[in-house]
Amino acid sequence: MITSDEMAVVDANAEALGVPRKQLMESSGSAVADAVREVVDPGAEVSLVCGRGNNGGDAFVTARFLSEYEVAVHLLGREETITTDIASENWEALQSAEIDAEEVRDSADLDLGDPDVVVDAMLGTGVAGALREPAASAAEAINDSGATVVAVDVPSGVDADTGEAEGVAVDADRVVTFHDAKPGLASLDAEVTVADIGIPEAAERFVERGDLLRLSRDPHSHKGDFGRVLVVGGGPYTGAPALSAQAALRAGADLAFVAAPENVTREIQGYSENLITRSLSGDHLAPEHVDDLLEQAAEMDCVVLGPGLGGREGSLEAVREFLGSFDGLAVVDADALQVVPEVDTDATLLCTPHQGELVGMGGETADDWAERADLVESFAADLGQTVLVKGAYDVISDGETTRANRTGNPGMTVGGTGDVLAGVTAALACALDPTEAAALGAYVNGRSGDIVVDDHGYGLVATDLLEAVPDALWPDDD
Numbered sequence: 001m002i003t004s005d006e007m008a009v010v011d012a013n014a015e016a017l018g019v020p021r022k023q024l025m026e027s028s029g030s031a032v033a034d035a036v037r038e039v040v041d042p043g044a045e046v047s048l049v050c051g052r053g054n055n056g057g058d059a060f061v062t063a064r065f066l067s068e069y070e071v072a073v074h075l076l077g078r079e080e081t082i083t084t085d086i087a088s089e090n091w092e093a094l095q096s097a098e099i100d101a102e103e104v105r106d107s108a109d110l111d112l113g114d115p116d117v118v119v120d121a122m123l124g125t126g127v128a129g130a131l132r133e134p135a136a137s138a139a140e141a142i143n144d145s146g147a148t149v150v151a152v153d154v155p156s157g158v159d160a161d162t163g164e165a166e167g168v169a170v171d172a173d174r175v176v177t178f179h180d181a182k183p184g185l186a187s188l189d190a191e192v193t194v195a196d197i198g199i200p201e202a203a204e205r206f207v208e209r210g211d212l213l214r215l216s217r218d219p220h221s222h223k224g225d226f227g228r229v230l231v232v233g234g235g236p237y238t239g240a241p242a243l244s245a246q247a248a249l250r251a252g253a254d255l256a257f258v259a260a261p262e263n264v265t266r267e268i269q270g271y272s273e274n275l276i277t278r279s280l281s282g283d284h285l286a287p288e289h290v291d292d293l294l295e296q297a298a299e300m301d302c303v304v305l306g307p308g309l310g311g312r313e314g315s316l317e318a319v320r321e322f323l324g325s326f327d328g329l330a331v332v333d334a335d336a337l338q339v340v341p342e343v344d345t346d347a348t349l350l351c352t353p354h355q356g357e358l359v360g361m362g363g364e365t366a367d368d369w370a371e372r373a374d375l376v377e378s379f380a381a382d383l384g385q386t387v388l389v390k391g392a393y394d395v396i397s398d399g400e401t402t403r404a405n406r407t408g409n410p411g412m413t414v415g416g417t418g419d420v421l422a423g424v425t426a427a428l429a430c431a432l433d434p435t436e437a438a439a440l441g442a443y444v445n446g447r448s449g450d451i452v453v454d455d456h457g458y459g460l461v462a463t464d465l466l467e468a469v470p471d472a473l474w475p476d477d478d
Contacts, residue, residue: 029061227430
């Protein structure tokens with residue numbers, strides 16, 4: 001099954017993979033026409049009640065496929081208010097074909113006649129809540145018609161994810177839904193057909209720009225609503241934790257803190273006035289810092305553990321003790337990764353190893369990305385955490401859901417791009433579940449590299465990516 005939000009992501013990913021939405025609409029309309037043919041014989045009267053979005057567009061296509069029937073199309077609204085270009089094009093195709101099609105500008109003007117079948121195409125899976133006019137009155141008219149009702153994707157007024165309705169809803173006899181079943185349809189007293197409309201498996205497998213639809217912001221948001229990120233690292237290195245913290249800000253986190261040894265905090269602060277540093281005594285992370293770090297972490301939405309940390313045993317022991325007592329959310333990167341398999345933790349971890357670090361954690365890898373994906377899935381299941389394995393094809397898995405990302409380029413082998421990835425992923429993890437955050441983090445990080453390579457070629461450096469992250473977070477028409 002697939003939720004309505006996830007279906008929107010997959011639909012957009014299919015388009016990004018080269019399958020036009022217009023082609024999907026053509027297949028959807030054909031599938032609905034097939035369902036009508038199964039209900040009544042040629043010559044029967046079919047009324048199609050259509051909304052102004054793509055659900056209505058599907059039905060416009062259906063009408064063209066039903067030339068052997070007496071067809072009447074009722075558009076709820078004016079044609080100039082049709083909301084998508086492809087639906088508008090299919091409405092115009094009805095006019096060119098001289099198919100009976102009318103605008104219904106007032107719910108009182110809807111006259112279904114005496115049809116044998118009514119096709120409900122008012123609202124699709126992306127709409128929830130009580131029906132408004134004229135759809136509410138139209139739903140009542142459909143229910144009172146006595147005709148067999150075929151709903152497109154989901155009966156209007158029914159929540160595709162829950163099967164519930166807030167007020168009046170269309171009482172469908174049959175539902176033709178697309179690509180995969182929707183959770184809410186299982187509770188309906190209707191025959192449900194799942195139609196294959198040509199969305200490739202890759203639209204769910206690969207992370208694409210449709211995944212950016214997962215990101216949204218309430219216009220009434222306040223400071224802190226989108227996350228506080230704490231980066232724990234530094235000592236041997238200063239650039240890595242600064243990169244991660246700046247990347248978290250560029251990816252939408254509201255505040256980014258860096259907890260680092262006192263000998264490097266001023267240097268880290270000097271990278272950007274946007275960072276908030278917190279000093280730890282000494283010149284490296286040590287077990288005596290753990291209690292302080294746990295107090296700091298309790299105030300955060302996500303912790304990034306590892307950038308610039310180094311492999312000193314005292315630092316690794318501090319990581320062990322921290323994870324052993326931590327029950328929040330953490331992105332684990334770099335040297336900190338090696339201790340994860342040996343720690344019993346209540347924390348939710350998102351681990352970001354490259355393939356060498358994966359092997360060091362006890363995992364396996366392979367040259368073929370699909371084979372590697374299976375190995376990563378098995379390792380993530382055993383680990384009980386989410387794993388993002390960096391490579392030409394990034395592989396993301398929590399042991400159940402496995403994705404692959406193809407953004408990025410060979411210029412990103414330069415040092416620091418993994419630190420940017422860790423920060424971006426942490427910011428996204430403040431709002432998304434770990435697997436979604438990891439998948440989208442890999443996509444945004446790689447896309448940032450693809451944006452800057454046009455200007456810098458393979459001479460790009462990690463700081464170049466920081467400027468590109470905000471642009472990479474927005475979908476485009478490329």
